[in-house]
Amino acid sequence: MKWFYLAFKNLVRRRVRTTLTVLGVAIAIAVLYSLFQFQRGYQSRLKDELGALGAHVLVVPKGCPYEAATIALHGGKWPRYMDEGLLDKVQQNPGVAQAAGVIMDAVFLPDGRNVILLGIDEEYARLRPAWKLTGQWFESDSSVILGSSMAGEAGVGPGDEWTIPGRDVTLKVSAVLERTKTQDDGFVFLPRRTLQKIFGLEGKLVTILIKARNVDRTDELVASLRADEVDMNVFPLTELLNTIGDLMASTRVFVSAVIVIALIIGTVGVLNTVLMAVFERTREIGMMKAMGGSRSDIFRLVWAETMLTTLAGGLVGVAVAIASSRLVEAFIRGMIPFAPEGSLIGFSLPTLAACVGLSLALGLFAGFYPAWRASGVRPVEAIKAD
Amino acid sequence: MLSDSDLVTKWSSDQVAETDTGVLDAQPASPLTEPRPLLCVRDLWRTYRRGSEEIHALAGVGLDLRPGEIVSIVGRSGSGKTTMLNQVGCLDRPSSGSILVDGTDVTRLREKDLVAFRRDHIGFIFQLFYLIPTLTVEENIRLPLVFARRQDDERVDELIERVGLTKERRSLPKQLDGGAMQRVAIARALINRPRILLADEPTGRLEKKSRAAVLDIFRELATDGLAILMATHDLEQAGEADRIIEFSDGKVVRETQNRRK
Numbered sequence: 001m002k003w004f005y006l007a008f009k010n011l012v013r014r015r016v017r018t019t020l021t022v023l024g025v026a027i028a029i030a031v032l033y034s035l036f037q038f039q040r041g042y043q044s045r046l047k048d049e050l051g052a053l054g055a056h057v058l059v060v061p062k063g064c065p066y067e068a069a070t071i072a073l074h075g076g077k078w079p080r081y082m083d084e085g086l087l088d089k090v091q092q093n094p095g096v097a098q099a100a101g102v103i104m105d106a107v108f109l110p111d112g113r114n115v116i117l118l119g120i121d122e123e124y125a126r127l128r129p130a131w132k133l134t135g136q137w138f139e140s141d142s143s144v145i146l147g148s149s150m151a152g153e154a155g156v157g158p159g160d161e162w163t164i165p166g167r168d169v170t171l172k173v174s175a176v177l178e179r180t181k182t183q184d185d186g187f188v189f190l191p192r193r194t195l196q197k198i199f200g201l202e203g204k205l206v207t208i209l210i211k212a213r214n215v216d217r218t219d220e221l222v223a224s225l226r227a228d229e230v231d232m233n234v235f236p237l238t239e240l241l242n243t244i245g246d247l248m249a250s251t252r253v254f255v256s257a258v259i260v261i262a263l264i265i266g267t268v269g270v271l272n273t274v275l276m277a278v279f280e281r282t283r284e285i286g287m288m289k290a291m292g293g294s295r296s297d298i299f300r301l302v303w304a305e306t307m308l309t310t311l312a313g314g315l316v317g318v319a320v321a322i323a324s325s326r327l328v329e330a331f332i333r334g335m336i337p338f339a340p341e342g343s344l345i346g347f348s349l350p351t352l353a354a355c356v357g358l359s360l361a362l363g364l365f366a367g368f369y370p371a372w373r374a375s376g377v378r379p380v381e382a383i384k385a386d
Numbered sequence: 387m388l389s390d391s392d393l394v395t396k397w398s399s400d401q402v403a404e405t406d407t408g409v410l411d412a413q414p415a416s417p418l419t420e421p422r423p424l425l426c427v428r429d430l431w432r433t434y435r436r437g438s439e440e441i442h443a444l445a446g447v448g449l450d451l452r453p454g455e456i457v458s459i460v461g462r463s464g465s466g467k468t469t470m471l472n473q474v475g476c477l478d479r480p481s482s483g484s485i486l487v488d489g490t491d492v493t494r495l496r497e498k499d500l501v502a503f504r505r506d507h508i509g510f511i512f513q514l515f516y517l518i519p520t521l522t523v524e525e526n527i528r529l530p531l532v533f534a535r536r537q538d539d540e541r542v543d544e545l546i547e548r549v550g551l552t553k554e555r556r557s558l559p560k561q562l563d564g565g566a567m568q569r570v571a572i573a574r575a576l577i578n579r580p581r582i583l584l585a586d587e588p589t590g591r592l593e594k595k596s597r598a599a600v601l602d603i604f605r606e607l608a609t610d611g612l613a614i615l616m617a618t619h620d621l622e623q624a625g626e627a628d629r630i631i632e633f634s635d636g637k638v639v640r641e642t643q644n645r646r647k
């Protein structure tokens with residue numbers, strides 16, 4: 001028979017109360033786990049996505065930089081355009097290794113979803129070395145390459161014909177892009193000139209993706225591009241990462257406040273429960289002292305009880321967080337401007353360890369005072385017959 | 387209803403030979419072949435302060451207890467019986483005087499040593515049993531072993547058999563009657579093999595049959611050398627003792643030796 005067994009047996013005496021306390025801790029820990037995991041998932045997904053972009057610097061037309069950056073990453077209807085002539089200028093910059101001009105537009109399906117079309121050239125493909133095509137690169141002006149999920153939905157493959165929804169334009173599928181697990185899977189790629197012609201955007205671009213000759217000197221490249229031309233916004237993608245990161249950081253302050261409050265409420269709840277349990281058992285504690293229990297024995301026992309409570313709360317909390325991750329994710333996605341694809345809140349051993357560690361720390365903290373009170377019970381007072 | 391002193395007198399006239407011990411520091415008369423006392427209390431005082439008033443719960447008590455002896459303390463409510471047991475049991479500190487348990491003056495022990503000393507030398511049972519409701523009979527009995535950080539399965543088995551709870555070993559306290567609960571408490575008090583058992587009104591809450599069972603166990607334990615000191619209102623129980631000590635206002639006013647022994 002050990003301390004934790006005794007502690008456990010004490011806890012099951014008041015099942016309802018113990019359960020409620022455990023749930024209180026569980027909720028705090030579940031919130032913590034979800035938010036913490038989300039932050040982690042968000043950061044790493046964001047990096048992956050920017051890595052998949054294959055570019056170091058992004059050039060977009062003048063306008064709201066966040067909006068522009070978000071659309072550049074996610075695709076969509078473009079509010080502004082820049083002159084195609086800028087592409088030559090950019091390509092002549094000595095710091096530029098490759099530059100791909102992109103034009104973008106979208107058409108809407110009857111069900112309200114949209115299909116995003118990108119007008120590209122070989123330069124764009126070179127920025128995506130990971131691309132694998134089933135079929136051929138554009139064979140003519142009326143060729144089209146479909147992202148894998150796009151092709152799947154349309155039920156077409158290489159050699160088939162594909163019509164732009166809502167437009168009377170039929171193109172020949174020259175290739176299907178193998179699954180990349182990025183945004184590209186949902187896109188439709190056309191030769192740039194073709195797209196410009198279909199949508200009446202001749203001579204226009206929405207973005208230029210640039211690969212720097214020397215990644216470490218991206219800042220210099222950005223400065224020189226900015227000096228060249230006033231009609232464009234130049235973004236190093238590292239900065240974009242930071243910008244989105246800053247945005248997240250400001251929400252993080254709010255989130256941290258919520259967590260701290262949840263933890264304080266949890267701690268006070270546990271403290272209150274254990275203290276009540278100690279008062280109720282004053283006589284029994286007196287008996288234990290008469291039976292040879294020392295101050296530190298009693299302290300240990302009550303502390304063990306508290307830790308068991310919070311540990312159980314921690315484990316339940318993590319389980320709840322993982323079980324409800326889809327729901328929570330959907331909720332958070334609705335609140336932030338840019339969320340990468342894929343599952344963000346998943347199982348993670350370090351986060352689990354951190355949460356369990358925190359729930360133990362909470363127990364250590366909340367259990368101290370009740371344990372101290374219990375250890376000070378004087379057996380003579382406690383066991384006086386009533 | 388008879389007063390406490392009436393009870394003692396009644397017993398004295400019927401079944402016990404009264405010996406006026408007079409000065410308590412003197413060796414109490416005993417027909418036994420005097421083994422060395424396990425417990426020697428000398429001139430013990432315990433004074434409580436209530437505002438400016440001083441209450442002498444114990445006012446110069448002396449007492450000896452030998453191995454194998456059962457001694458009852460009787461007296462009116464408030465006469466100091468519980469206070470006496472608390473001092474001997476190292477649960478409280480006397481104002482002055484000495485308590486020698488097996489040669490150690492426990493009044494001089496430091497708090498930390500006192501806990502260990504109490505654990506190893508003294509067993510306690512109370513009017514209320516204070517069993518832990520979620521632990522089985524066996525687990526309740528083992529509880530003090532946890533504090534002593536020892537394993538002693540043999541002792542557990544031996545005591546369970548001795549108090550007659552072999553069948554109830556895995557029962558929970560709520561499944562037992564009061565007498566059985568007190569027998570669990572006795573086994574628990576003795577698990578660390580103390581040589582002295584202190585019992586404060588051990589049968590106060592029990593009906594007649596259970597009382598007799600507890601007393602039988604006491605007698606058996608005493609035969610094996612355990613010294614038992616109990617405070618009681620119970621006339622029958624007091625009569626079962628080898629000696630009866632009557633308290634009044636914190637003093638020993640009479641000591642009677644039971645002839646049957």
Ligand SMILES: Nc1ncnc2c1ncn2[C@@H]1O[C@H](COP(=O)(O)OP(=O)(O)OP(=O)(O)O)[C@@H](O)[C@H]1O
Nearest residue numbers: 434435441443461462463464465466467468469470
């Ligand atoms: N903590 C205390 N503070 C003040 N006075 C106390 C305290 N404990 C006991 N007393 C007093 O000491 C005296 C002896 O009390 P004690 O409990 O020892 O009597 P008792 O013989 O056990 O009585 P009972 O038969 O009712 O159990 C009483 O007058 C009591 O009021």
Ligand SMILES: [Mg+2]
Nearest residue numbers: 467468469586
């Ligand atoms: Mg009493």
